[in-house]
Amino acid sequence: MEKxxxxxxxxxxxxxxxxxxxxxxxNNLNMAIKRNKITAIIGPSGCGKSTLLLSLxxxxxEVEGRTEGQILFNGKNIYSISKEEIRRRIGIVFQKPTxxxxxxxxxxxxxxxxxxxxxxxxxxxxxxxKLIISGLYEEVKDEIHASALKLSGGQQQRLCIARALTVxxxxxxxxxxxxxxxxxxxxxxxxxxxxxxKDYTIxxxxxxxxxxxxxxxxxAFMLDGELIEYDETHRIFSFPKDKRxxxxxxxxxx
Amino acid sequence: xxIGFDKAFIxxxxxxxxxxxLLLSFIIIFVFKEGYIFFKEVPILKFITGTTWNPLxxxxxxxxxxxxxxxxxxxxxxxxxxxxxxxxxALLLSGYxxxxxxxxxxxxxxxxxxxxxxxxxxxGLMVLVKFFEKFFDxxxxxxxxxxxxxxxxxxxxxxxxxxxxxxxKLYRKHSPAAQAMGISKIYILRTIxxxxxxxxxxxxxxxxxxxxxxxxxxxxxxxxNAPIMPRLLGKCQxxxxxxxxxxxxxxxxxxxxxxxxAAGFVLMVILLMINVALYYVKRSLNR
Amino acid sequence: MMKRIQSALFALWISVSCVLTIAAGxxxxxxxxxxxxxxxxxxxLLSNPGGIPIGVEGGIFPAIIGSxxxxxxxxxxxxxxxLATAVYIVFYCESQRLENTAHVIIQCMAGIPSIVLGLxxxxxxxxxxxxxxxxxxxxxxLGIMIFPFIQVRIEKAFREFSKSVLxxxxxxxxxxxxxxxxxxxxxCRRDIVSSITLAGGFAMGAAAPxxxxxxxxxxxxxxxxxxxxxxxPLHLYILSNESIxxxxxxxxxxxxxxILITINIFAITLTxxxxxxxx
Numbered sequence: 001m002e003k004x005x006x007x008x009x010x011x012x013x014x015x016x017x018x019x020x021x022x023x024x025x026x027n028n029l030n031m032a033i034k035r036n037k038i039t040a041i042i043g044p045s046g047c048g049k050s051t052l053l054l055s056l057x058x059x060x061x062e063v064e065g066r067t068e069g070q071i072l073f074n075g076k077n078i079y080s081i082s083k084e085e086i087r088r089r090i091g092i093v094f095q096k097p098t099x100x101x102x103x104x105x106x107x108x109x110x111x112x113x114x115x116x117x118x119x120x121x122x123x124x125x126x127x128x129x130k131l132i133i134s135g136l137y138e139e140v141k142d143e144i145h146a147s148a149l150k151l152s153g154g155q156q157q158r159l160c161i162a163r164a165l166t167v168x169x170x171x172x173x174x175x176x177x178x179x180x181x182x183x184x185x186x187x188x189x190x191x192x193x194x195x196x197x198k199d200y201t202i203x204x205x206x207x208x209x210x211x212x213x214x215x216x217x218x219x220a221f222m223l224d225g226e227l228i229e230y231d232e233t234h235r236i237f238s239f240p241k242d243k244r245x246x247x248x249x250x251x252x253x254x
Numbered sequence: 255x256x257i258g259f260d261k262a263f264i265x266x267x268x269x270x271x272x273x274x275x276l277l278l279s280f281i282i283i284f285v286f287k288e289g290y291i292f293f294k295e296v297p298i299l300k301f302i303t304g305t306t307w308n309p310l311x312x313x314x315x316x317x318x319x320x321x322x323x324x325x326x327x328x329x330x331x332x333x334x335x336x337x338x339x340x341x342x343x344a345l346l347l348s349g350y351x352x353x354x355x356x357x358x359x360x361x362x363x364x365x366x367x368x369x370x371x372x373x374x375x376x377x378g379l380m381v382l383v384k385f386f387e388k389f390f391d392x393x394x395x396x397x398x399x400x401x402x403x404x405x406x407x408x409x410x411x412x413x414x415x416x417x418x419x420x421x422x423k424l425y426r427k428h429s430p431a432a433q434a435m436g437i438s439k440i441y442i443l444r445t446i447x448x449x450x451x452x453x454x455x456x457x458x459x460x461x462x463x464x465x466x467x468x469x470x471x472x473x474x475x476x477x478x479n480a481p482i483m484p485r486l487l488g489k490c491q492x493x494x495x496x497x498x499x500x501x502x503x504x505x506x507x508x509x510x511x512x513x514x515x516a517a518g519f520v521l522m523v524i525l526l527m528i529n530v531a532l533y534y535v536k537r538s539l540n541r
Numbered sequence: 542m543m544k545r546i547q548s549a550l551f552a553l554w555i556s557v558s559c560v561l562t563i564a565a566g567x568x569x570x571x572x573x574x575x576x577x578x579x580x581x582x583x584x585x586l587l588s589n590p591g592g593i594p595i596g597v598e599g600g601i602f603p604a605i606i607g608s609x610x611x612x613x614x615x616x617x618x619x620x621x622x623x624l625a626t627a628v629y630i631v632f633y634c635e636s637q638r639l640e641n642t643a644h645v646i647i648q649c650m651a652g653i654p655s656i657v658l659g660l661x662x663x664x665x666x667x668x669x670x671x672x673x674x675x676x677x678x679x680x681x682x683l684g685i686m687i688f689p690f691i692q693v694r695i696e697k698a699f700r701e702f703s704k705s706v707l708x709x710x711x712x713x714x715x716x717x718x719x720x721x722x723x724x725x726x727x728x729c730r731r732d733i734v735s736s737i738t739l740a741g742g743f744a745m746g747a748a749a750p751x752x753x754x755x756x757x758x759x760x761x762x763x764x765x766x767x768x769x770x771x772x773x774p775l776h777l778y779i780l781s782n783e784s785i786x787x788x789x790x791x792x793x794x795x796x797x798x799x800i801l802i803t804i805n806i807f808a809i810t811l812t813x814x815x816x817x818x819x820x
Contacts, residue, residue, distance in 0.1 A: 085714065
C-alpha cells in the first residue's frame with residue numbers, strides 16, 4: 001500500500017466553494033489539514049461543516065452536491081484520482097450509525113473482500129484487529145457472527161469506525177460521531193480517536209466544544225460557509241483572534 | 255478483474271433495459287397501429303356509435319356501440335354490488351380487528367384476489383347461471399346481471415384492500431382520543447372514519463372499475479356473447495370477450511382482424527381515461 | 542334516538558358486508574373442493590386426456606406440465622428484464638426525463654388488457670415471426686404480461702433500501718456493482734422472490750393471453766420450446782364451455798386452485814415474515 005508523501009499537509013483546500021443546486025454552502029475556503037493530527041471543525045448548525053467533510057472524500061457527489069476550486073490530497077487534485085480510490089484512502093463515519101444488515105464479522109470483511117483479500121485467516125486477522133483498535137473486541141468476541149443490528153448505538157458506531165479502518169485509509173473523517181451517544185460511549189470513542197491519531201489523520205466535525213478541546217490538535221471555526229479562524233486548539237480556545245470566534249465559544253459556554 | 259466484471263455487468267444492464275423499454279414501446283405502438291388501420295377504412299365515430307356487429311357480413315359495418323355499452327354496464331353493476339360490501343367489510347376490518355389477525359386476513363384477501371378469472375367464470379357458469387335458470391325461470395341464465403355479480407366478487411378484494419389501508423390509518427389516528435372520551439367504536443367508524451375515507455373509497459372504486467372492464471374469461475363465460483343492446487337480464491357482449499371469441503376466426507390482416515384491434519384500442523382509451531381520473535383523485539388525496 | 546337507529550343500521554351494514562365477503566370467499570374454495578375432490582386420483586393427475594370428444598376420459602397430466610412450464614418461462618423472461626430495468630432506473634439512470642418516460646411506458650403496459658396482449662402475441666410471434674403456437678410464444682406473451690408487476694415491486698424494494706447505509710458502502714470505496722450484488726440484492730431477496738412467485742401465479746392462471754399463442758385443446762406434454770402445450774385454465778374453459786365433462790371440470794379447477802393457493806400462501810408468508818423481521 002502506497003504511503004502518503006511525507007508532506008505536512010495531507011489535505012489542502014484552495015479557493016473552495018460548494019453548492020447544493022444553486023444554493024452556495026461554502027464560500028472561498030482555504031485550509032490545510034496536517035498529517036497525523038486531529039483537526040476539529042466547529043461552528044453553528046448550517047455553517048457548512050458537514051458539507052466540507054463530505055467534499056473531502058468526494059461523497060458530496062452522492063448527495064447531489066457541486067464543488068468549485070481545488071482539493072489536494074498529498075499534493076494531487078482529488079478529482080484526478082478515481083473516486084473509489086479517494087474513498088479508500090479517506091474514510092468517513094457518519095452521524096447516525098450505519099451498520100450493514102449482516103453479522104459483525106461480515107461488516108468488517110465486506111470491503112477487504114472487495115479489494116481481493118480471499119484468505120480466511122487474513123480476513124479473520126483484519127476483523128479481529130480492527131475490533132481491538134475500536135475497543136469492541138472484548139465486548140463482542142463471542143458473538144462475532146451475530147447480527148450487527150443487535151448491537152447498541154454506541155457499539156454500532158464503533159463498528160462503523162472499525163469498518164472504515166478495514167481499508168487502511170490515511171485519513172479518517174467523522175461527522176458528529178458522538179451526537180447520538182451517551183457519555184460513556186462518547187468517552188470510549190474519544191479515547192479510540194486519540195489512539196488512532198498516531199497512525200491516521202483525523203478530521204472531526206463536532207458541535208461539542210468540550211470534545212474539540214479535549215481531543216483535537218487543531219480547530220477550525222466556520223460560520224455561514226466561511227472559514228473564520230483556524231489555529232492550534234489551545235490558542236483558539238484561550239486567545240481567539242476573531243470576535244465571532246470568541247462569541248461562539250463563549251456563547252456555548254455561557 | 256473486478257473492473258472487467260463490473261463493466262460487463264453495467265453494459266448488460268443497459269442493454270437489457272433498452273431492450274425491455276423498446277419492446278414495450280413496440281407493443282404499445284403496434285396495438286395502436288393495427289387499430290388505426292381500421293379507422294382509415296371506417297370513421298371512428300361510426301365504429302363507436304353504430305350498433306351492428308356481424309362479422310359475417312361487410313366488415314365495414316362493424317360497430318361496437320352495444321359492446322362498449324355492455325362493457326360499461328357490466329362493470330357498473332359489479333361496482334354497485336361490490337362497493338357497499340367492500341366498504342362495509344373494510345370498515346369492520348379497520349375498527350375491530352387487531353394487528354396480527356389483520357395481516358392474516360389481508361393475506362387471505364390477497365389469496366382470493368389471486369384466483370384466476372377462468373375459475374370465477376367456471377363457478378359463474380355452474381352456479382349463477384344455473385341458479386337463474388332454475389329459480390327464476392329464465393330461458394337462459396346468461397346475462398349482464400350474472401356477469402355483474404361475478405365481477406363484483408372478483409373486484410371485492412381490491413376494494414377492501416385499498417379502503418382498508420386508508421381506513422386503518424384513520425382509525426388508528428383518531429380512535430385513542432375518541433375512545434378516551436367514551437365514544438363507541440361504531441360511532442367513530444360512522445362519523446369519522448367513513449367520511450374521511452371518501453377519497454380513498456373513490457380511488458378504490460375507480461381502480462376496481464378499471465379492473466372489471468379489462469376482465470376477459472370470467473365475463474365471457476356467463477354473459478351469453480350476444481352483441482345486442484344490453485339489458486340487465488339479457489345477454490350482451492363486452493369488448494374483451496368479443497376479442498377473445500373472434501380472435502381465432504379473423505384472418506390476420508383482414509378488416510375484421512383490424513376491427514378487433516380497433517375495439518381493443520377503444521377499450522384501452524377508456525381505461526386510460528379512467529387511469530387519468532385515478533391519478534387526479536390520488537393527487538387530491540395527497541393534498 | 543335517531544343516533545341509535547343510525548348506529549344500529551351502520552353496525553348491521555358492516556356486519557352483513559363482512560359475512561357476505563367471508564361467505565363468498567369460503568364458498569368459492571369449498572365448492573370447488575367438494576365437487577372436484579372425488580375425481581382426483583393419481584391416474585387423473587398423471588395420465589393424458591382421452592376419449593371422444595377429447596377430455597371426457599383420462600387425465601390432465603399434459604395440462605399440469607404445460608402450465609408449470611409456461612409459468613417457468615414467463616417468470617424467467619420477465620424477471621431478467623424486470624431486474625435489469627429496475628437496477629438501471631434506480632442506480633444508473635442519470636436523467637430524470639428518461640426515468641419518467643420509462644415509468645410511463647411501464648404503466649401503459651400494465652394497463653393493456655391481457656386479451657390484447659394475446660392478440661399481439663398471436664400476430665407477431667405466432668404469425669409474423671413464424672414461431673407458431675408454441676410453448677415459447679405463449680410463455681413470452683405471459684412474460685410480457687407480468688413484467689410490469691415484477692418491475693414495479695423490485696424497483697420499490699430497491700428504493701426502500703436505506704440511503705444512508707448505501708452511502709456507507711460507497712464511502713468504503715467499493716463499486717456500485719459490488720454494492721448491488723453484496724448488499725442490496727441479498728437484502729431485497731425476500732421481496733423479489735415473493736413478487737416473482739405472485740407474478741408466476743398470475744401467469745399460470747391466465748387463459749386469455751395463451752388462447753391463441755400456444756395453448757391448444759390437446760397436445761402431449763411438450764418436448765421442445767416449439768411444441769404447442771395444454772394449460773390448466775384453457776383446459777378448464779374447454780371442458781366446461783363445451784360441456785365435455787362436468788366432473789373433470791371441477792377436478793381441473795381444483796388442481797389449478799390448489800397449485801395457485803399454495804404458491805400464493807408461500808409468497809404471502811414471505812412478505813408477512815419480512816414485516817415481522819422489520820419490527
